[in-house]
Amino acid sequence: EVTLVESGGDIxxxxxxxxxxxxxxxxxxxxxxxxxVRQGPGKGLEWVSSVNWNGAITRYSDSVKGRFIISRxxxxxxxxxxxDSLRAxxxxxxxxxxxxxxxxxxxxxxxxxxxxxxxxxxxxxxS
Amino acid sequence: SYELTQPPSVxxxxxxxxxxxxxxxxxxxxxxxxxRQKPGQSPVLVMYxxxxxxxxxxxxxxxxxxxxxxxxxxxxxQPMDExxxxxxxxxxGYVFGPxxxxxxx
Numbered sequence: 001e002v003t004l005v006e007s008g009g010d011i012x013x014x015x016x017x018x019x020x021x022x023x024x025x026x027x028x029x030x031x032x033x034x035x036x037v038r039q040g041p042g043k044g045l046e047w048v049s050s051v052n053w054n055g056a057i058t059r060y061s062d063s064v065k066g067r068f069i070i071s072r073x074x075x076x077x078x079x080x081x082x083x084d085s086l087r088a089x090x091x092x093x094x095x096x097x098x099x100x101x102x103x104x105x106x107x108x109x110x111x112x113x114x115x116x117x118x119x120x121x122x123x124x125x126x127s
Numbered sequence: 128s129y130e131l132t133q134p135p136s137v138x139x140x141x142x143x144x145x146x147x148x149x150x151x152x153x154x155x156x157x158x159x160x161x162x163r164q165k166p167g168q169s170p171v172l173v174m175y176x177x178x179x180x181x182x183x184x185x186x187x188x189x190x191x192x193x194x195x196x197x198x199x200x201x202x203x204x205q206p207m208d209e210x211x212x213x214x215x216x217x218x219x220g221y222v223f224g225p226x227x228x229x230x231x232x
Contacts, residue, residue, distance in 0.1 A: 035221070037170075045162070045170065045213050047221035059220055062128070095169060101217075104158075104176075112217045113160040113175040120169060 002026040002116055004096045009121030016086050020121055022079040022096030030054065030074040033099035035114060036081050038092035038123075046092075049081065050099055064090075086125045093120040129218035136228045145201040147227045149214030155194030157216045164226075165210045173212075174199055206231050 008020040022034070035050040049070040050059045058070050069082040079096055097114035104111050131151045139145040149159060159177050162170035172181050174190040177197065187202045201208050209231050214224040 044226040045223040115172040117169040
């Protein structure tokens with residue numbers, strides 16, 4: 001069974017830092033890209049960051065670029081998100097998700113989706 | 128930045144078909160996927176590549192993309208289908224729609 005378990009969420013003051021982790025099991029971790037997606041209280045889903053299979057390619061949403069760093073340790077089947085300069089608007093449930101992506105030659109388009117998702121870890125930024 | 132639009136809510140009677148729409152520019156050039164999220168639970172993939180159902184998702188879930196609007200249809204809607212549904216696309220980053228709350232009344 002494919003399982004993703006997040007940890008590291010906590011209450012932190014504005015300007016502080018936090019490191020989230022995601023432990024993966026049940027699949028070949030280094031065959032897949034991985035992502036972080038967050039959901040603010042009572043809000044919708046917001047993509048945060050993605051990393052490719054070997055960590056060489058990382059992407060960030062504009063809202064976290066320059067403040068968050070995504071990384072992975074394939075030897076330990078783990079994904080991480082280093083969060084610095086935290087703001088109140090970063091308060092959210094942070095989900096780890098396996099990224100499925102391939103290039104469809106016939107259509108010339110990328111096909112992508114997230115499956116599965118972890119249960120999430122809560123980050124609260126408050127003074 | 129790229130945006131997807133969804134109606135905030137859709138109401139449907141049990142046994143009827145719920146149609147959840149997702150619109151955005153140049154949708155014909157994108158593949159859309161859909162997630163279902165029940166209260167207090169993590170999102171679950173219910174459709175990918177516009178119209179492909181993951182294993183474990185009932186056949187009454189179907190998807191389409193007309194190039195202008197993507198639609199997730201739930202036929203024979205059941206009370207268990209009550210949830211928030213999100214569409215998602217790729218545009219130099221992942222983009223989610225704002226979500227649609229489906230109520231089965």
